[in-house]
Amino acid sequence: MERQSKLSSIPRVDSFTSHLGLVVMLGGMAMFFITLFVSQSILENRFGVSYMPGGGSTFLFHSSMNTMVLIVASLFLEMGWQKLRKDDSSSAILYQGSTLFASVVFLISQVGLWNRMISAGFLPSTDLMGAFFYAFTGLHGLHIVGAVGTLGWLFWKMHTIEESELLIRWTVNARMFVHFLTVVWLFIFVRLFVMV
Amino acid sequence: MSTNNESFLTKYIFSTDHKVIGKQFIWLGIFFLFFGGYLSLLMRWQLAYPEQAVPWWLSWGIFFKDAGGIIDPDTYNQLFTMHGTIMIFWAVTPILIGGFGNFVIPLQIGAPDMAFPRLNMISFWTWFLSSVVLLASYLLPQGPAAAGWTSYPPLSSPMGGIPGEGQTLWTLALVLMGTGTIMGAINYIITVVRLRAPGMTYFRMPLTVWGLWLTSIMNAVFVPVIAAGLILLLLDRVLGTEFFVAGGLASGPGGDPLLYQHVFWIFGHPEVYILILPVWGIVSDLLAVFARKPAFGYKVTAICMSTICVLSSIVWGHHMYTTGMSPLLGKAFMFLTLLISIPSSIFFLNWLATLWKGNLHFEPPMIYTMGVVWVFAIGGLTGLYNATVTSDIYLHDTMFVVGHFHFTLAATLVLGLFAAIHYWFPKMFGREINRTMANIHFWVTFVSMNFVFFNMMVLGYAGHHRRLYNPMEFDFLKPLLGLNEWITWFAIINGVIQLLFIFNFVWSMFKGKVAVRNPWGASTLEWTLDAPLPHGNFAQTPTVYSRPHEYSHPSLTDTDWVPQSEPIPGTA
Numbered sequence A: 001m002e003r004q005s006k007l008s009s010i011p012r013v014d015s016f017t018s019h020l021g022l023v024v025m026l027g028g029m030a031m032f033f034i035t036l037f038v039s040q041s042i043l044e045n046r047f048g049v050s051y052m053p054g055g056g057s058t059f060l061f062h063s064s065m066n067t068m069v070l071i072v073a074s075l076f077l078e079m080g081w082q083k084l085r086k087d088d089s090s091s092a093i094l095y096q097g098s099t100l101f102a103s104v105v106f107l108i109s110q111v112g113l114w115n116r117m118i119s120a121g122f123l124p125s126t127d128l129m130g131a132f133f134y135a136f137t138g139l140h141g142l143h144i145v146g147a148v149g150t151l152g153w154l155f156w157k158m159h160t161i162e163e164s165e166l167l168i169r170w171t172v173n174a175r176m177f178v179h180f181l182t183v184v185w186l187f188i189f190v191r192l193f194v195m196v
Numbered sequence B: 001m002s003t004n005n006e007s008f009l010t011k012y013i014f015s016t017d018h019k020v021i022g023k024q025f026i027w028l029g030i031f032f033l034f035f036g037g038y039l040s041l042l043m044r045w046q047l048a049y050p051e052q053a054v055p056w057w058l059s060w061g062i063f064f065k066d067a068g069g070i071i072d073p074d075t076y077n078q079l080f081t082m083h084g085t086i087m088i089f090w091a092v093t094p095i096l097i098g099g100f101g102n103f104v105i106p107l108q109i110g111a112p113d114m115a116f117p118r119l120n121m122i123s124f125w126t127w128f129l130s131s132v133v134l135l136a137s138y139l140l141p142q143g144p145a146a147a148g149w150t151s152y153p154p155l156s157s158p159m160g161g162i163p164g165e166g167q168t169l170w171t172l173a174l175v176l177m178g179t180g181t182i183m184g185a186i187n188y189i190i191t192v193v194r195l196r197a198p199g200m201t202y203f204r205m206p207l208t209v210w211g212l213w214l215t216s217i218m219n220a221v222f223v224p225v226i227a228a229g230l231i232l233l234l235l236d237r238v239l240g241t242e243f244f245v246a247g248g249l250a251s252g253p254g255g256d257p258l259l260y261q262h263v264f265w266i267f268g269h270p271e272v273y274i275l276i277l278p279v280w281g282i283v284s285d286l287l288a289v290f291a292r293k294p295a296f297g298y299k300v301t302a303i304c305m306s307t308i309c310v311l312s313s314i315v316w317g318h319h320m321y322t323t324g325m326s327p328l329l330g331k332a333f334m335f336l337t338l339l340i341s342i343p344s345s346i347f348f349l350n351w352l353a354t355l356w357k358g359n360l361h362f363e364p365p366m367i368y369t370m371g372v373v374w375v376f377a378i379g380g381l382t383g384l385y386n387a388t389v390t391s392d393i394y395l396h397d398t399m400f401v402v403g404h405f406h407f408t409l410a411a412t413l414v415l416g417l418f419a420a421i422h423y424w425f426p427k428m429f430g431r432e433i434n435r436t437m438a439n440i441h442f443w444v445t446f447v448s449m450n451f452v453f454f455n456m457m458v459l460g461y462a463g464h465h466r467r468l469y470n471p472m473e474f475d476f477l478k479p480l481l482g483l484n485e486w487i488t489w490f491a492i493i494n495g496v497i498q499l500l501f502i503f504n505f506v507w508s509m510f511k512g513k514v515a516v517r518n519p520w521g522a523s524t525l526e527w528t529l530d531a532p533l534p535h536g537n538f539a540q541t542p543t544v545y546s547r548p549h550e551y552s553h554p555s556l557t558d559t560d561w562v563p564q565s566e567p568i569p570g571t572a
């Protein structure tokens, strides 16, 4: 509460305004990833599709597992949200923590995938497929790092803050952000591993 | 309402007050305005006196020492690259959008602050960080970026011929700057949507707010596009990918440099409207204030500006007529581009109609505003030649283009920001800006900038290419040397007179006459407050009863205006 009062001369905005701000931000992020997807399609169209080592199937399993982890993270977050709405904050904390854990697992597994790719000699400079693979997974990964930060902060706030209105607002925002990144990942997964 | 126990650090450095952040942006922008302006003078020197030593008063006795005072070709490339980059992204954008956007939007819509004050502060400091990264490139052994403000690959890719890491830092600085821009855009959009005072409907907002709001929407949509393109360029430079490298330069099948041009201009064309929309808004408002008349066709002007935003996102190909695009596509882009002249002409005629039979007061903000009307007309009309495929194939990449976009961007924006500074100065600093100095500054600036930019178009029409290190290497350009010299001297005059502006600015901040609450008799909400404005702005949220410029309303008797927060007597 101490920290809030420092900003007391500025009235705090309502939850809807806060969510609306996030929607604009996600719109911008969508434009960002759309530009990348369109660029990939244009270049693929011109130069043909190149293949990952082993036709991609070698890494398909690993990448499918990553996809599952991210979907599970989104599901945990959704379940935590339902619990929070029913005022069951202890279960909410548990699910929120699980989301955080799953996101971290995703990042670690993603680094593992890069390691395997690099040892197979598949580098950003190998070909367009490599270039887009590392660009997409890297930029998505950076956003996941942001999500992990947000979720960690939220996890900490859930223990320290009493005000349920703020908590719900932040949870809704975190929810939108994480789900958005899951959807972006599904597109990336399809584009990099399924459509080759 | 005022803040309790704020330390110097939270009050002036890491402030969350939109007015303080606005001023921080303006200071940052003015620094870069001078920096970028200085670079242009060096460039002009080389064009008028090719490969002759820069005189001591221009090189300050410290630059270009090793080359005997001569600007070498690499340095020349760096000059025009950094001049364009700095003027667009670090001078005009911070002053008009960061500075006046921050200062004016909450005040004019009756809001206590931006919707997200902390995000606002982070936006400024991200911008500041990007400035540091950009300037740091001057410390590199091979100097800063040199591939032009558009930084087309392959010139901007590592195998493309620009040595050193300056280009990498340039790309990184732009990505950071873009991040800061998007943060600001989110704030402005949401502030306008959610924090308007009661009664402040969209069609009661001052046109300044309209301009800044539309600008922010465009920023939120299109800056991410260039961010994606720049990150791919960065990966080309750092990780050895080949998104934008083709042919012999590529190690394998490679990518496509033209893709970068598309991505750049999908952002780049909206960017020119991003920059100019705030000025259109400011001019529309100021003409009404100083003609003591309602802005003619207020609603139509707002709708025209919105229409232009939509059209501007589908015309980017007019920058690429000479890239070998299909003639059908070229025609389509030409048609769409020329369509923009319809809404532009409509609101331009609205400006003239606002002046028509007005009671004109030639206060300093007004003369700058009238200057904008002139230079924007020239800039807009000469744009038609660039939009038309047949004439553009001749004019492409000549000084004609440089003259054209300096009329629209440089002259219009700089006069627009001077108008804004002179107009809001009393509200920002509680003092009046000196009128005599402002008048001298305006006339010298106005005459010299017109001479410079108009004759650049003459050069271009004669076939003088842009980004040319030494025009004297071509026989057919030799007769143009005299004109180049004249342009340079007028540019120098233009540069020198800006010192008067900065003197006037600083002098008036401390020694100017103490300003009254509403020196211009303007009816928008910021003028109902006394300077210095407290953090939180309005003691009581105002209620708005009328449009922003109901000047000389027939039912007014003693004065010719009432603030928007008071009903016009006899109406209601």
Ligand SMILES: [Cu+2]
Residues within 6 Å of the ligand: B268, B269, B272, B315, B316, B318, B319
């Ligand atoms: Cu354009």
